[in-house]
Amino acid sequence: MTWVLILGAALAVFAGLVFLLKLPRAGWELVGAALLLGIAGYALQGHPGQPGSPREAVDVPEGAKEEQIAERQAMGAGFGKGQSWLIIADSMSRRGQYGSAADILRSGIHESPNDPDLWVALGNALVGHSDGFIGPAAQFAFQRAATISPEHPGPPFFMGLALAQSGRLAEARTIWAELLARAPAGASWKDDLEQRLARLDAMIAQSGPAAAPAP
Known part of the structure; x- marks a missing residue:
């Protein structure tokens, strides 16, 4: 049964x-x-006949992964058409299965190579798979998305976020400052970006001259 x-x-x-x-x-x-x-x-490791071990429910707060997915969805509205691929990849990313999410997104990109949302999501998945550090493959994914859709706010936003997480604060600030400068007045993400940029400036100031942009 x-x-x-x-x-x-x-x-x-x-x-x-x-x-x-x-x-x-x-x-x-x-x-x-x-x-x-x-x-x-399950066939190899499952034990359906073994008695259960009930545990108390744990209230897990909404984490950074969910926030990042929601931000990408909001910024990507109307830019791409690969929603079915993104739904599957987002589900895997929520469980921390970034490598599997990246594989799904590569399949989606093979089918829709000019979908910037798929490239942004791939960049995020690759950053997650590298424990928050941006590598050449992730950087290429963000840059490819920006090339396909220069007006899309997602590529510079998430590339800046990945750079900041990797400790490359000056580079992140340059990208975010450029994005903020061209942000439409009524953009829903503008206030959030301003707050993030202010926090980034504070981090750069605390880090000293080494983290500041070169003149």
Whole structure:
């Protein structure tokens, strides 16, 4: 009976992604393989007959991962069309599975190479996979998104965020200052960026001359 329920749940998830979330056909095999891999793992390690061990519920506060996803979604409205890929990748990123999220996003980019939101999300996933540090691949992803859609605020915002997290404060400030200078007056993200830039200036001031931009 347990296996019937597991297989039924897997089919329901696959059907939901395909028919409700309109998962592109190119992603069917990847999602199916992921579900089969999960079932195989349960077959090897699962113990459905073992008594449960109830635990008290823990109230987990909303973390930085959820905030970052929400910011990217707000900034990316209307810029890209790869929403079905982003939904799957965001779900994996929320669980800290950044490598898997990056793989999903690469598949989406293969199908829609000019979608800036997919490139921004890939950059974020690669930064997460590197424990918050920006590497050449992530930097390329952000730059590619900016090239595709120069007016999109997401690429410079998240590249600046990744640079700041990596300790490259002066570079982050330059990018954010340029973004703020061209921000529309009514942009929903402008106030947040101003606050972040002010905090970044305070961090640079505390770090001393070494972190300040070169003249």
